Amino acid sequence: MGTRKVTLLVLLVLLVAGGLSSMFRVFETEQALVLEFGRPVRTVQDAGLHFKLPWQSVTILDKRILHLDTPAQEIITSDQKRVIVDAFARFRIADPLKVRQSVGDEFGAANRLETIVNSTVRKILGSAPFTSILSPERLRLLEDIRTSVNQAASGLGINVIDVRIKRADLPEANSEAIFRRMRTEREREAKEARAQGAELAQRIRSRADRERTVIIAEAQRDAEIIRGEGDSRAIKIFADAFGKDVDFFAFYRSMQAYTKALDGEDTTLVLSPDSEFFRFLDSLEGRTDAKK
Structure with missing residues (x-):
């Protein structure tokens, strides 16, 4: 009876253990x-x-999205620039059966994916110029990398969500050389800009000088024309006045001559008493009329 209980107890324990x-x-x-x-x-x-x-x-x-950091690697771009690239990927296990059959587990999947990402990044960035990595074209390159990695990893049961570049730097020696070349190019561009500015300033000054010369010449020409017209009108006025009153015109011109001749304080004139110059000093009608 005791043996039967023990046997039943053992069987019960085995059943419970098997169920668990x-x-x-x-x-x-x-x-x-x-x-x-x-x-x-x-x-x-x-x-x-x-x-x-x-x-x-x-x-x-x-089942969650996993993060994979790849080690930095040196890539030679299509324009022969050496670049240190550090990338990362985000992925998830889409088919556990394929993962088991191809790489064993998620650690094997991460190792295989790292190899795929590194080779794809090296291939695609190596076929592009260095400037495209730093320009908006970088987004297209990253999309090409993600598509290529996803295609390569699909047979492993892995779905690649994203591939990004954390860092893309030049080696220190290359950086210094490129910075020197960029500085030289900027200095050359600045020198060209200054030369173009000086040339433009010279052209502006030359044009201004020509315009000034033309304006002065035109002003002088107009002044001569106006002066000539004024002299012509003055001569006409004198001629008309002379024709209307000869004696007054002679008197007026003599007064002008006296003013000019006796303008200085120490002016001395040596003339004959019978000189016609002072004829209006003897008489308002002139000496000749007085004698008459």
């Missing part, structure tokens, strides 16, 4: 692969409590 070993739990962030003697038999994507045969085993894989 036949259950496994999958969380929301996980997915499972059920193996039978090392051979995959089914995948489990849903979270919760699941069952298996006691002799079967379970491999848990992460």
Whole structure:
């Protein structure tokens, strides 16, 4: 009777142990692969409590998006520039069965993906000029890298979400050489700009000088024309006045001559008493009229 109880107790323990070993739990962030003697038999994507045969085993894989940092590598661009590139990728395990069959587990998947990313980055960036890595064209290059990596990794059961470049620097020696060349180019451009500015300033000054000469010449010409017209009118006025009153005209011109001749304080004139110059000093009608 005691032996029977012990046997039943042992059987009960074995049943409980077998039942417990036949259950496994999958969380929301996980997915499972059920193996039978090392051979995959089914995948489990849903979270919760699941069952298996006691002799079967379970491999848990992460369902979340995983991050992969690749080591920095030196790349030679199409214009023969050496660039140090540091990239990273974001991926997730899309097919646990393919991952198991191709690389074993998620660590093997990460190692294989690192190799694919490095080779793809080296290939695509190596076929592009250095300036494209620093320009908006960089986005197109990154999309080409992501597409190529995704195609290569799809057979591994991996879905690549994104591939990015964290850093793209020149080696120190190359940086100094490029900075020197850039400085030389900027100095040359500045010198050309100054020369062009000086040439433009000279052209402006020459044009201004020509315009000034033309304006002065035209002003002088107009002044001579106006002066000539004024002299002509003055002569006409004198002629008209002379024709209307000869005596007054002679008197007026004599007064002008007296003013000019006696303008200085120490002016001395030596003339004959009978000189016609002072004829209006003897008489308003002139000496000749007085004698008459």
